[in-house]
Amino acid sequence: MVNLKRKSPPGKKIQLMATCLCDAFFDDVAKATVEVLEYLGCEVIFPDGQTCCGQPAFNGGDWASSRKVVRHTVEVFRGEEPVVIPSGSCTAMLLHGTVLEFEKETDRKQVAELASRSWELTDYIVNGLGINEWPGKFDAKVAFHRSCHTRGSCSGETSLQLLNSIDGMTVVPFGGGEQCCGFGGTFSVSFPNTSEGMGKLKIANVMEAQPDILTSGDMGCLMHLGGLVDRHNKELQRVHIAQILRDALQNGGLIEK
Amino acid sequence: MSVQPIDRYVERIAPDVQTAVMENSITATQKRHDALFGDYEDPDKIRRIAGAIKQHTVEHLDRYLPQAEEKLKANGVKVHWASDGEEANRIVFEIMRSKKATKVVKSKSMVSEETELGHYLEERGMECVETDLGEYIVQIDNDHPSHIVKPIIHKNRQDVARSFEREGLGEYNDDPEVITHRARKHLRGKYMEADVGITGANFVSAESGRMLLITNEGNSRFCLAPTKVHIAMVGIEKLVPKDRDLSVMLNLLARSATGQRLTVYTEFISGPKSAAQPDGPEEMHLIFLDNRRTQVLESDCREILRCIRCGACMNVCPVYRQASGFAYRSVYPGPLGAVLSPLLASKFADYADLPKASSLCGACNEVCPVDIPIPDLLLRLRDKAKVEGIKSPGTPPMGMWATMASKPxxxxxxxxxxxxxxxxxxxxxxxxxxxxxxxxxxxxxxxxxxxxxxxxxxxxxxxxxxxxxxxx
Incomplete structure (x- = not known):
């Protein structure tokens, strides 16, 4: 779905799109993203006017509303710097979704320009900065949920590459890995029963592999799966991949706790 | 928040139906994967070639349809054009009446499901027997197919055994071999009595007018062996430009549908029987059906006309696996149906909820043998519904959110x-x-x-x- 040829290598001064979910619920994921990028020598700019990538309305079928938000986002993230996003889903929205909903719009070039600078976090680390192994230490068995919006992009592979390279970490496979977890943004509230059924299947498959941690590059999936895990009093720790990368650096004494 | 119809269906679905659909879909998806990745290093390359062939074809139907008609006629086939299902059914009926025919044996065809041909003929006093085993069971149960390749994916063998007992085909026995044997015995009698054989077509080559039919049970061959008249009903999008394109399609179709390299039977039909052939239909008709396909062609969802009806998208779809085919209320279920059904419907609004029945996970696009960007089409149809002011339950309003998200x-x-x-x-x-x-x-x-x-x-x-x- 997403296949973008970019100018490489990009600069180390970057703009962070923290994502609306981190803005509202998961502050530590955004913090971890900053700490990881700064460890790599990046200068992180956080444009204060940022809100959301526009995906809820895009998927909800209200493209006029979505375009309004995307236009705002394009304005907020003006500049030359790469835009780094700790979410495969928001990245896919910028790389593909916005392009689709602006096909017939006169300002589609500005939108495509932002797309050409947008990077999912692990894609930026591996393919942008050329980091192939992650330093530090993290003793754990992790299950990696490859979120659907990274299909057709390299983010699934770059995430796995980094996780597999961490000292002490084992990535455990689980059944039905290619299947959606049932989040799907607005889908999870407009199709609550279907979404729940899909989520329970994912959780059963993950838990059968007995990982210490379930990780993903998308907090949407983890919020949905985590909500089901907590509601049914199960035990499954959920951690965003940015937090794993940050914690590995801390455990290895490479950055302060 | 009121719930979407498909989601309500999921809430109420019988657990044994859901389990049957889930297990069969998972198996089919795995078989497809093994068949393609076992034989090809990069199946995606072939999918993209096939997609390009079909996209080219549907965008040049104005060239390929007349070419196919000319070749078919030269091969001795009578060509008919039907703008809708009613007209197609009437053409079949008129041909039968002119031949004083009353009995039809029919092989599986999705367009004939679309036009409800079987019911149409039976209402007019004709006997129309479905000869694909799955479709036969659907017929005796007065049910509907819930999958385009596996019509009875929602049933188990106990269900089938009870139906056979009820129809007087023997005492209750749920051994699949016994069931198959009984169906065969019963259907062989029907073939011998029939006047007309009706089939669909998987592909028609515009270059040669050659028609391609694939089956696993050989029932289409039986339909055409003893009957005097063959009528094929074919959607106008079923063309490929050249015979050689069939090789690309055949390499993908059975692998994608059932995980086979080829189906058991692959028939190339080039017209009615020749003088040298001892039997076979003396007369062959081919009905090209539009049924709003030209409208789809004009829309920004024309890529859906590439579809070769393999069913891989529904097998892999997590929503279909939860909901089953009936939840889609139409002939075509799953991701294919969520795009095609609203477009083929007389009123788009009646099916405008279907494109929303997807988490947009993209698995359907990943397995599609003709690389249809199904999630993009679902999204376009969602926007179309919004622009046309069609309300569907369960969709959160986005206007206020958009105002907030554009004002820091x-x-x-x-x-x-x-x-x-x-x-x-x-x-x-x-x-x-x-x-x-x-x-x-x-x-x-x-x-x-x-x-x-x-x-x-x-x-x-x-x-x-x-x-x-x-x-x-």
Whole structure:
């Protein structure tokens, strides 16, 4: 779905799109993203006017509303710097979704320009900065949920590459890995029963592999799966991949706790 | 929040039906994967070639349809054009009446499901027997197919054994071999009595007028061996430009549909029987059916006309696996149906909810043998519904959200105000989307603006040129 040829290598001064979910619920994921990028020598700019990538309305079928938000986002993230996003889903929205909903719009070039600078976090680390192994230490068995919006992009592979390279970490496979977890943004509230059924299947498959941690590059999936895990009093720790990368650096004494 | 029809179906589906659909779909998906990846290093390359062939074909139907007609006629086939299902059915009926025919044996064809040909003929006193085993069971149960390749994916063998017992085909026996044997015995009699054989077509080559039919049971060959007249009903999008394109399609179709390299029978039909052939239909008719396909061609969803009806998208679809085919209320279920059914319907609004029945996970596109960008088409149809003012239940309104998300002051106020959620009993929060979520699962604690404060106030930002931070 997403296949973008970019100018490489990009600069180390970057703009962070923290994502609306981190803005509202998961502050530590955004913090971890900053700490990881700064460890790599990046200068992180956080444009204060940022809100959301526009995906809820895009998927909800209200493209006029979505375009309004995307236009705002394009304005907020003006500049030359790469835009780094700790979410495969928001990245896919910028790389593909916005392009689709602006096909017939006169300002589609500005939108495509932002797309050409947008990077999912692990894609930026591996393919942008050329980091192939992650330093530090993290003793754990992790299950990696490859979120659907990274299909057709390299983010699934770059995430796995980094996780597999961490000292002490084992990535455990689980059944039905290619299947959606049932989040799907607005889908999870407009199709609550279907979404729940899909989520329970994912959780059963993950838990059968007995990982210490379930990780993903998308907090949407983890919020949905985590909500089901907590509601049914199960035990499954959920951690965003940015937090794993940050914690590995801390455990290895490479950055302060 | 009121619930989408498909989601309500999921809530109420019988557990044994859901299990049957789930297990059969998982098996089919695995077989497809093994068949393609076992034989090809990069199946995606072939999928893209096939997609390009079909896209080219549907965009040049104005050239290929007349070419096919000319070749078919030269091969001795009588060609008919039907603008809708009613007209196609009438053409079949008229041909039968002119031949004083009353009995039809029919092989599986999705267009004939679309036109409800079987019912049409039976209402007019004709006997029309489905000869594909799955379709035969659907017929005796007065049921509908719930999958385009496996019509009875929703039934188990006990169901089938009970139906056979009821139809007087023998005492209850749920051994699949016994069931198959009984069906064979019964159907062989029907073939011998029939006047007309009706089939669909998997492909028609515009270059040669050659028609391609694939089956696993050989029933289409039986339909055409003893009958005097062959009528094929074919959607106008079934063309390929050249015979050689059939090799690409054949390499993908059975692998994608059933995980076979080829189906057991692959028939190339080039017209009625020749003088040298001892039997076979003396007369062959081919009806090209439009049934709103030209409207689809004019729309921005024309890629769906590439579809070669393999069913891989429904097998892999997590929503189809939960919901089953009947939830889609139409001939074509799953992701294919969610795009095609609203477009083929006389009123788009009647099926405008179907494109919403997807988490947009993209698995359907990944397995599609002709690389149809199904999620993009679903999204376009969602936007179409909104633009046309069609309301469907369960979709959260986005207008207010969009205003907030394009005004940072409002956005930040909302981030602070969200904290209120933690002080109220969750069941009293009057937001339908929130309630739909909270009914099923917990929500994390609200941490609105916490990251922003940390970013602005941390003691030692690294060369951060963000205004608040640089003041320190």
């Amino acid at each position: 002051v409002l956005w930040k106020t909302a981030l602070s105000a969200g904290k209120m959620m933690d002080f109220f009993p969750k069941s009293m929060i009057p937001v339908p989307a929130f309630q739909a979520w909270y009914k099923k699962k917990d929500l994390p604690e609200w941490h609105g603006k916490r990251f922003r404060s940390w970013m602005a106030n941390r003691p030692n930002p690294k060369k951060n040129d963000q205004p608040e931070a640089s003041e320190k």
